[in-house]
Amino acid sequence: MDLAExxxxxxxxxxxxxxxxxxxxxxxxxxxxxxxVDDKLRQQYGLIHGGVLAYLADNSLTYAAALALxxxxxxxxxxxDYVAAARDGACLRAxxxxxxxxxxxxxxxxxxxxxAADGTAKLCAVAIGSALRTEx
Amino acid sequence: MDLAExxxxxxxxxxxxxxxxxxxxxxxxxxxxxxxVDDKLRQQYGLIHGGVLAYLADNSLTYAAALALxxxxxxxxxxxDYVAAARDGACLRAxxxxxxxxxxxxxxxxxxxxxAADGTAKLCAVAIGSALRTEx
Amino acid sequence: MDLAExxxxxxxxxxxxxxxxxxxxxxxxxxxxxxxVDDKLRQQYGLIHGGVLAYLADNSLTYAAALALxxxxxxxxxxxDYVAAARDGACLRAxxxxxxxxxxxxxxxxxxxxxAADGTAKLCAVAIGSALRTEx
Amino acid sequence: MDLAExxxxxxxxxxxxxxxxxxxxxxxxxxxxxxxVDDKLRQQYGLIHGGVLAYLADNSLTYAAALALxxxxxxxxxxxDYVAAARDGACLRAxxxxxxxxxxxxxxxxxxxxxAADGTAKLCAVAIGSALRTEx
Numbered sequence: 001m002d003l004a005e006x007x008x009x010x011x012x013x014x015x016x017x018x019x020x021x022x023x024x025x026x027x028x029x030x031x032x033x034x035x036x037v038d039d040k041l042r043q044q045y046g047l048i049h050g051g052v053l054a055y056l057a058d059n060s061l062t063y064a065a066a067l068a069l070x071x072x073x074x075x076x077x078x079x080x081d082y083v084a085a086a087r088d089g090a091c092l093r094a095x096x097x098x099x100x101x102x103x104x105x106x107x108x109x110x111x112x113x114x115x116a117a118d119g120t121a122k123l124c125a126v127a128i129g130s131a132l133r134t135e136x
Numbered sequence: 137m138d139l140a141e142x143x144x145x146x147x148x149x150x151x152x153x154x155x156x157x158x159x160x161x162x163x164x165x166x167x168x169x170x171x172x173v174d175d176k177l178r179q180q181y182g183l184i185h186g187g188v189l190a191y192l193a194d195n196s197l198t199y200a201a202a203l204a205l206x207x208x209x210x211x212x213x214x215x216x217d218y219v220a221a222a223r224d225g226a227c228l229r230a231x232x233x234x235x236x237x238x239x240x241x242x243x244x245x246x247x248x249x250x251x252a253a254d255g256t257a258k259l260c261a262v263a264i265g266s267a268l269r270t271e272x
Numbered sequence: 273m274d275l276a277e278x279x280x281x282x283x284x285x286x287x288x289x290x291x292x293x294x295x296x297x298x299x300x301x302x303x304x305x306x307x308x309v310d311d312k313l314r315q316q317y318g319l320i321h322g323g324v325l326a327y328l329a330d331n332s333l334t335y336a337a338a339l340a341l342x343x344x345x346x347x348x349x350x351x352x353d354y355v356a357a358a359r360d361g362a363c364l365r366a367x368x369x370x371x372x373x374x375x376x377x378x379x380x381x382x383x384x385x386x387x388a389a390d391g392t393a394k395l396c397a398v399a400i401g402s403a404l405r406t407e408x
Numbered sequence: 409m410d411l412a413e414x415x416x417x418x419x420x421x422x423x424x425x426x427x428x429x430x431x432x433x434x435x436x437x438x439x440x441x442x443x444x445v446d447d448k449l450r451q452q453y454g455l456i457h458g459g460v461l462a463y464l465a466d467n468s469l470t471y472a473a474a475l476a477l478x479x480x481x482x483x484x485x486x487x488x489d490y491v492a493a494a495r496d497g498a499c500l501r502a503x504x505x506x507x508x509x510x511x512x513x514x515x516x517x518x519x520x521x522x523x524a525a526d527g528t529a530k531l532c533a534v535a536i537g538s539a540l541r542t543e544x
Contacts, residue, residue, distance in 0.1 A: 100531055
């Protein structure tokens with residue numbers, strides 16, 4: 001899976017378009033998924049909604065698993081731990097790393113940061129998860 | 137927290153309005169959060185995006201924790217396990233149950249189903265998570 | 273899998289014998305796994321070590337998954353949330369319930385309690401997890 | 409917390425002594441916890457029991473959180489994902505890393521490997537978890 005293929009998959013996801021997600025990097029072991037900060041993504045206190053961070057975890061972890069398994073995968077599940085609120089910045093950035101790729105399961109982790117216009121990043125959440133190869 | 141209060145909190149969340157979420161029930165131990173099935177919520181294969189199920193877990197688990205802690209809570213984190221794809225139906229329904237309420241942490245679980253117009257429900261994901269009381 | 277079969281599997285696990293685990297009930301949807309309270313299971317403050325509760329989660333969740341998949345399963349992973357310390361009592365009891373059984377994955381949850389000699393139980397941890405059918 | 413202090417805490421845990429756990433390294437951001445491979449730690453197929461890996465996750469993650477919070481902490485919970493079976497080797501090694509330290513919660517991750525006598529290591533499980541500072 002290269003950057004163009006990853007972007008094409010994302011473009012084919014209406015929910016990812018709804019929140020303006022974009023893939024900014026794909027390497028052999030990492031995928032970077034971003035969502036621009038926008039008021040439509042907030043909760044009642046003005047923070048970015050946890051559900052947006054959870055979307056970033058779900059999608060970036062599955063992309064990282066696809067680095068090992070190919071794109072015919074189903075998300076198995078994931079765990080997210082929130083460490084700091086996300087409020088002000090230019091974008092949310094999930095950097096997902098492949099941890100292990102087996103025959104039918106791949107496991108990955110991600111860090112989710114809020115990034116200011118000047119590039120300053122603050123860690124907001126960490127996650128691990130896995131995906132299963134789709135059965136023939 | 138009663139139904140009207142829970143609905144007012146949800147109405148104050150722009151991200152929840154973006155995906156048309158609604159709270160349909162609040163009891164002493166349960167909260168039911170729903171999202172109508174809509175094509176904007178799908179991924180590249182036409183299934184409901186995992187990120188939507190993850191939003192439902194995040195938000196319903198935190199509501200259930202608020203039954204014990206009150207509404208000044210921060211989501212601590214959660215784990216979601218996907219068990220079946222969600223495609224056709226009238227709405228997604230997360231039923232969250234309070235498992236334990238302590239002085240500063242409350243733990244809850246939820247089942248997420250896709251529900252047909254005739255009320256038939258299919259389990260799509262299960263989750264557990266916790267929230268922490270906001271510090272004074 | 274019936275009670276006798278479940279007990280025979282447990283008896284064949286040296287680590288389960290090391291901590292004196294026993295299976296007290298198996299139904300179509302539930303498995304109850306117990307460990308007698310013993311000082312060898314404690315941590316530095318005299319509480320039962322979290323690792324003992326984690327063992328109970330790992331093993332009881334996998335047994336519950338085996339109710340759907342049969343005994344040729346591998347534990348996929350699990351999440352445990354500690355809600356109260358376990359110190360005084362007769363035994364620790366994990367009650368695991370099958371949540372969903374698919375073709376290759378089954379998902380279960382458990383509640384872990386510390387139980388006094390008079391049967392009084394206090395919830396100490398909750399967990400969810402899944403197991404995968406061993407590939408042919 | 410330095411190596412000597414970490415070792416003294418471990419020595420005060422009867423359950424850690426039962427399975428011969430030892431701490432081999434402590435830095436500002438990492439803790440390494442090891443358990444020698446022994447037949448008493450196996451399950452019915454001769455593999456190291458998942459509960460032993462879960463113990464390693466629970467304890468190493470909490471040690472890494474203590475790097476930020478000090479030693480008065482309670483394990484909040486953790487998630488473990490099994491990626492390969494552990495059978496033959498000299499020891500199991502959990503390398504835990506502090507991911508984020510806040511005022512009352514610290515989050516960490518670990519990799520658990522089985523290590524041969526010649527130092528060859530194979531990844532068996534990954535985990536994330538958090539601990540909470542004990543309340544005054």
